[in-house]
Amino acid sequence: MARNVTTRHKITATVAAWIVALIIFFPILYTIITSIKTEPEAIAGFSLWPSGTFENYITVQTQRDYLKPFMNSVILSVGSTILALIIAIPSAWAMAFSPTKRTKDILMWMLSTKMMPAVAVLVPIYLLFRDFGLLDSRIGLTVMLTLINLPIVVWMLYTYFREIPGEILEASRMDGAGLWQEIVYVLTPMAVPGIASTLLLNIILAWNESFWTIRLSTTNAAPLTAFIASFSSPQGLFWAKLSAASTMAIAPILILGWFSQKQLVRGLTFGAVK
Amino acid sequence: MATQNTKTLARLMMAPSVLLLLIWMIVPLAMTLWFSFQNYNLLDPSNVSFTGLFNYQFFYTDPAFFQSIWNTLVIVGGVLLITVIGGIAIALLLDQPIFGQGIVRILIISPFFVMPPVAALVWKNMIMNPSYGVFADISKFFGLRPIDWFAQYPLFSIVIIVAWQWLPFATLILLTALQSLDGEQKEAAEMDGANFLNRFIYLVVPHLARSITVVILIQTIFLLGVYAEILVTTNGGPGYASTNLAFLIYRTALLGYDVGGASAGGIIAVVLANIVAFFLMRAVGKNLDR
Amino acid sequence: MGSITLQKVSKVFGEAKVIPSIDLEINNGEFVVFVGPSGCGKSTLLRLIAGLEDVSSGHILIDGKDVTDAAPAERGLAMVFQSYALYPHMSVRNNIAFPLKMAKLDKAVIDKKVADAARVLNLTDYLERRPSQLSGGQRQRVAIGRAIVREPSAFLFDEPLSNLDAALRGTMRLEISDLHHQLKTTMVYVTHDQVEAMTMADKIVVLNRGNIEQVGSPLELYKSPRNLFVAGFIGSPHMNFVTGTYAQSKNAKTAGIRPEHLGLSKDSGIWRGVVKVAEHLGADTFLHLDVEGVGQITARCDGEFGAYHGDTVYMTPDETKLHRFDDKGLALRA
Numbered sequence: 001m002a003r004n005v006t007t008r009h010k011i012t013a014t015v016a017a018w019i020v021a022l023i024i025f026f027p028i029l030y031t032i033i034t035s036i037k038t039e040p041e042a043i044a045g046f047s048l049w050p051s052g053t054f055e056n057y058i059t060v061q062t063q064r065d066y067l068k069p070f071m072n073s074v075i076l077s078v079g080s081t082i083l084a085l086i087i088a089i090p091s092a093w094a095m096a097f098s099p100t101k102r103t104k105d106i107l108m109w110m111l112s113t114k115m116m117p118a119v120a121v122l123v124p125i126y127l128l129f130r131d132f133g134l135l136d137s138r139i140g141l142t143v144m145l146t147l148i149n150l151p152i153v154v155w156m157l158y159t160y161f162r163e164i165p166g167e168i169l170e171a172s173r174m175d176g177a178g179l180w181q182e183i184v185y186v187l188t189p190m191a192v193p194g195i196a197s198t199l200l201l202n203i204i205l206a207w208n209e210s211f212w213t214i215r216l217s218t219t220n221a222a223p224l225t226a227f228i229a230s231f232s233s234p235q236g237l238f239w240a241k242l243s244a245a246s247t248m249a250i251a252p253i254l255i256l257g258w259f260s261q262k263q264l265v266r267g268l269t270f271g272a273v274k
Numbered sequence: 275m276a277t278q279n280t281k282t283l284a285r286l287m288m289a290p291s292v293l294l295l296l297i298w299m300i301v302p303l304a305m306t307l308w309f310s311f312q313n314y315n316l317l318d319p320s321n322v323s324f325t326g327l328f329n330y331q332f333f334y335t336d337p338a339f340f341q342s343i344w345n346t347l348v349i350v351g352g353v354l355l356i357t358v359i360g361g362i363a364i365a366l367l368l369d370q371p372i373f374g375q376g377i378v379r380i381l382i383i384s385p386f387f388v389m390p391p392v393a394a395l396v397w398k399n400m401i402m403n404p405s406y407g408v409f410a411d412i413s414k415f416f417g418l419r420p421i422d423w424f425a426q427y428p429l430f431s432i433v434i435i436v437a438w439q440w441l442p443f444a445t446l447i448l449l450t451a452l453q454s455l456d457g458e459q460k461e462a463a464e465m466d467g468a469n470f471l472n473r474f475i476y477l478v479v480p481h482l483a484r485s486i487t488v489v490i491l492i493q494t495i496f497l498l499g500v501y502a503e504i505l506v507t508t509n510g511g512p513g514y515a516s517t518n519l520a521f522l523i524y525r526t527a528l529l530g531y532d533v534g535g536a537s538a539g540g541i542i543a544v545v546l547a548n549i550v551a552f553f554l555m556r557a558v559g560k561n562l563d564r
Numbered sequence: 565m566g567s568i569t570l571q572k573v574s575k576v577f578g579e580a581k582v583i584p585s586i587d588l589e590i591n592n593g594e595f596v597v598f599v600g601p602s603g604c605g606k607s608t609l610l611r612l613i614a615g616l617e618d619v620s621s622g623h624i625l626i627d628g629k630d631v632t633d634a635a636p637a638e639r640g641l642a643m644v645f646q647s648y649a650l651y652p653h654m655s656v657r658n659n660i661a662f663p664l665k666m667a668k669l670d671k672a673v674i675d676k677k678v679a680d681a682a683r684v685l686n687l688t689d690y691l692e693r694r695p696s697q698l699s700g701g702q703r704q705r706v707a708i709g710r711a712i713v714r715e716p717s718a719f720l721f722d723e724p725l726s727n728l729d730a731a732l733r734g735t736m737r738l739e740i741s742d743l744h745h746q747l748k749t750t751m752v753y754v755t756h757d758q759v760e761a762m763t764m765a766d767k768i769v770v771l772n773r774g775n776i777e778q779v780g781s782p783l784e785l786y787k788s789p790r791n792l793f794v795a796g797f798i799g800s801p802h803m804n805f806v807t808g809t810y811a812q813s814k815n816a817k818t819a820g821i822r823p824e825h826l827g828l829s830k831d832s833g834i835w836r837g838v839v840k841v842a843e844h845l846g847a848d849t850f851l852h853l854d855v856e857g858v859g860q861i862t863a864r865c866d867g868e869f870g871a872y873h874g875d876t877v878y879m880t881p882d883e884t885k886l887h888r889f890d891d892k893g894l895a896l897r898a
Contacts, residue, residue, distance in 0.1 A: 006371075013370035020364055021381040024441065027396050028384055030408065034400060046411040087294065090287035098284040106292065108555055113299045115551035117499050119520040120540035123527050124305035147298045154291055170616050171649035175663035175710065176637035185662070189653040208389040210502035215528070229391040229506050239399055239406075246392045257387035258380050265450045268443065269488050 028250070035243035042239040056244035066245060069227035073249075075138055076213070076223050077206035080145035081199055084153040087146070089195070092157035097169070107158065110151040118148075118211045129216055138221045141213060145206045153202055156267045160194025197263035200256055204264075207253045224249040303544070309537035316531035329538035338514045339539075342522040345429055346546075349518055350497045352433035353440060354490055360437075361444030361489065362482070366474075368445070369452045386442040390502035397435045398424065398507045428508045428516035435503050440496075444489045451485035452478070494550045498543070519543055566627065566717035566750035567592045568613060573622035575608055575774075582608050583774040585622070590718075590752065590767075595744050597753045599761040599797070600771035606754045607722055609771070613752065614720050615639050627717060637666075642711035643720040646727065648703045650695040650710075656682075657691040660709045667714070681709040684746075701732045708743070718750035725760065737763060758798055762786070770794050792893040795820050801850055801862045803887070810858060816888035816896055823850065823864040825885040828871075833878030837861060839871050853877060 022029075034042050035057070037050040060066045095103045125144075126135075134140030164187070172186045210225040217226050228249055231242050257264070313325040333339050364382065372378065385393065401408050402423040410420035423431040455478065463473050499520045504510055510517035510525060517525065523543065527536030568590040575583040583605045590596050598606040611617045613624060615636035623632045631639050642663070650659050660681055664674045682688045685705040695703055704724060711719055721740070725733045741764050744751055755761055761768050762782045770777040770785065770793070778790040782798075789795035795803050803820045811819040827833065828851075837853035844867065851863045851871055863879060871877055888896040 010371050010373070013367060014372040014374070017367050017370075017372045017378050018374070020367065021378040024438070025381040025384055027393075027401055027438070028388065030400055031392075031396050043406040045406070046408055087291045091291040094284035094287040098281065100281070100284075106288070110291070110295055112551055112555060113295050115495055115547050116299065116303070117520065117540075117543045117547045119499060119501070119523040120544045120547075121302035121306055122524060123309060123533050123536050123540065124302040126528070127305075127533075128302070147294065150291060150295060165647060165649065167645045167647050167649040168651060170614075170636075171643065171645055171710075172651075172662070173616070173636045174614060174641065174643045175714070176666035177662075178637070181666060186651060190651075204387060208387070210390040211499065214391070214502060214505070215524075225389050225391050225502070228389065228395060229502060231395060231506075242395060242399065246396060250388050250392055253389070254384055254387045257383065261379065261383055261446065264383075264386075265447050269447060269492060 028254075031243045032247050034240055035247045037240050037243075039238070039240045042243070056240045057248070060241055060245045060248070064227075064245070066227070066248060069222050069224045070248070072138065072217075072221055073207055073223035073225075076141050076145055076221075077203045079138075079142045080149065080206050081153075081202040083142065083146045084150050084202060085157075085195065085199060088150060088153040088157055092154050092161055095154075095158050096161035096164075097166075107155065110154055114148075114151045122215065125212075126215070135216060136218045136221045141216055141221055141223075144212050144216065145209060148209065148212070149202050149205055152205070152267060153198055156198040156201065156263075157194060159266065160198070161191060163194075164190050197260060198267070200260040201263050201267040204253055204257055204260065306537045306540045306544075309533050310541050312534045312537075314533040316533060325534065329534040330542075332535055333538045333542070338517065338522060341514045342517050342519045345514075345516060346498065346518040346520075348429055349433055349436065349500055350494055352430070353437045353497055354493060356433070356437040357440045357444040357493065358486060358489060360441050361448045362486075364441075364445045365448040365452050366478075368449050383442045383446055385439050386446075388439065390439065391506050393439050394435055394503040394506045397431075397438070402431060424508050425512065428512065432500070432503055432507060432516055435507070436497065436500055440493055443493070447485055447489050448482060451482055455481050491550065491553060495547065498547055498550065519546070568718060568750065568752070569623075569625040569628075570609075570613075571623040571625070573609075573612060573624060574620050575605075575612060575617065576620040581774065583612075586774075586776060588769065588776065588779070590750060593748050593750055595741075595751045595753065595764060595766045596769060597755060597761040597765035597767070598769050598771055599755055599758055600777075601797075602756055604771040605774035606756075606771045608774075610720050610722055610752060610754045614641055614643050640717045641720055642714050642716035642718075643722065644704075644707045644711050644724045646723045648695075648707040648724075648727075650703060650706055652695055655692050655694060656687060656698070656706050656709075659695065659706055660687075660713055663710060663714045677713045678709075681713045684712070684743075685709050700728050701736060704728065704736060705739075708740070712743070712747065716749070718752060721751065721753040723754055723756070725755070726757075733760075740764065759800060762798065768798075770797060788895065789820075789887065790895055792818065792820075792889050795887055795889070795895070801864065804861050806858055806861075808857070811888075814886065814888055817891040818889040818893070819881075820887035820889065821881045822885065823862045825882040826861070826863045827880040827882060828863060828865045828869060829878045829880070830871075830876075831878065833880040835861070835879040835881075837877055837879060839873055839875045839877060842872055851877065853879075855879070 030048075033048060033050050036052050036054065037047075038053055038055070041047070041051060095107065129135045129140055132140075134143075168186065168190070169182060172182050177185065207223075208225070210229070213223050213225045214229050217223070222230075228245060231238070231245065310329050311324060311326060312322055313328065314322045368375065368378065368382070388396075399407070404410055404420045404422040404425075407420075409423070413420040421427070459477060460473065463477050468476065500518060501520050501524065504516055504518065504521045508516040510521050514522075519539065520543065523536050523539040526532050526539060530536075568588075570586055570588040572585050572587060573583065574581070574585045586609065598609060600606050608617065612619050615631070615634060615638075619632060623630055625631065626639055626641070651662065654662065657678055660678045661674050664677060669677075678691070679688070682691055685708060687702065687705055687709060690698060690702060695706065698706065707724070724740075725736050728736060737760060740751075740753075744764075753760075753764065765782055767779065768782055768785055769779050772793050777797075778785060778794045785794060785798045789798060792805070796805070799822055801823045803822050804826075806819045806821065807817065811817060835855045835858055837855035837858075839851050840854055841852040843850040843852075847867050849865050849867050849869060849871065851865060853861045853863060855861045861879070863877075865871070890896055
């Protein structure tokens, strides 16, 4: 009896959950399906059965040079993330392992810089970029993305480092490890998982950043966000190609994202929800 | 002695990020503030002069300003309403034992990883297009006239798109919080005779309160600055019907070339964001003490 | 070798004087237990000896050598932490080998020492596991293994058994005592549990608010506590303290009598009490009594005595085992 109720309950919940999940996922699914339709098929009304052509993917590359914005996205997101890590690891380390009375204030202040609305500094940043010749340059955008995400990187690392128990460091000191050995043999192996998840989440954030990357780039440094945004001006019927380009733009990060679900919650709430 | 050395080292290690963020915060903000008191047009850069509060007055008397503030609030409020209520509902559903939980989770979280321009274009063309979109197909199936979403309900359309992007975030965080609810507490409540509704009101909601606050505040920070979704769908129109404050500032600055006006708008945006930030910092800060 | 000398050692955290000033001599090969209530400074004292905290003033000598300013690793001590502090990313083998690797010993020597330690501690079958795959007791043994391979001049234990359940705690207590008899190395052991202190120590140091209340062997502390604090802290169940006319008749402010030194009878005695709670442990029974004109008294009696809630019981203190304290709480000698 009890088991029957439980099984029925589970089946009901399963059906409901799958319906909700499929509705939410539908726009992505439909984009992928449309990307392997022909253009006439794409506007011929609702259909989940494409003819299965890869023509669109080839066209996007040959006509619009997809690879270039793709490489820009990779360079910008990975570059800015690594730069941010290099700057943030020592600070997060110091704050986690030799905290002072002001550590908390500094962390809160760093977070507050993240609250500044981007549009508020659009004008000065635009003018500075123009005057320094950084408009549409990868270096300029990399620096920009680094600065935007630095507070989140520091915070995430800090919350991870803080979880490394102090007693273990003391144990290694008792065991005769010097500072260098402590870092190489004990701290680094324990910190690597935290650093890796920070890296992953930050690449996702940088990849999808769609204000500065669109405004500060035109062609040379334009990553996928700007590339896709340029499709908004209509040039005839192009949905299948748009879908192909969109699929390629989101696929790598979608897959990365699936791996970092857990860290996502932690990172985006600054450790407030675990 | 040793402790003193560590302190100096710690300061040195913190210096780069602190200095960078200090510069990043102060320089552009100071420039914005300065420009907001200047008459400065990019088309006529040689003719810059001090105008006092004229830019603020100009911004304030522009009917588009109030419309944009209103639109900003509608976007923030609408999206929050949909994502928080939807998020709680879906999180409760996912907290049940279900087959294929892992895949369901992956499907639901996915929209969050879709870059804003893609999300907006997919919805604009494939879902909401009045002739060929999926919504139009559904309407035709029922013999109704398709809705021209972006012409008839531009702001609501944008709210839907943005809500779709943020629903996974709310769901995931609320689900995480829900799963941290002590199972024994639930069982104790059951023993005490609480039914599902009672358990939800007296146990689940208080437990989720903090996470809901965090969701609301963090989303608000991002929702105040919705930009790409507007740019690729309505471009702020028709008229100013879907222009929020962020988009208005962009229009003033880079389409109207009015540096002074845009800067005044920027300062107003900073003030707005700071009000929200104040509450967010308190919520996050409390967590630090724990 | 492993004698430790503390000379006027003090420790101040900000405004708080955690340890005002302590002098202590720990002899080579002794098992010394620091015991006291939480916050008495016992852990701080151990960490000062370890070198994990800097002393505010005073000197610490190990084997006569001043190590006050030496780094932890240079002091030749090994420590077992409350949380065990095992390296989570290393196998048991590498955990135990870590201090030897830091000392840059030969691989062959390391392997032999690790194997020896594993055999002594029954860890041979677990050498390739990660700490997370071990039970609490096994983790504890790994932590001890990591300490013994270094052949330190003294072992420091910081509440090592507090994370274990009661049964395991008893076993580990025996194992550590056994280890001490085998190695004959100095051990300094911190605990808040007076049972651990009594059962393991050669010498107990009772600490309270950063001061040493008394130093002595377990039986010395039990037989002649120097003051009320030690008298109340050592012994289980706690000593009964009686004030008023009875104490005055013995020329003391407070009279102390241990529960096991009360003669019990069902029909006569100088105190008459009503049993509130009787705890039957089998061999022994603890009676918690309400005694007219005296107050709450705990008595220990034979399991066969047969007293239950509500029964009336008569008691006679064994006057030869009576402890007397003056108005400052110090013990009065006969």
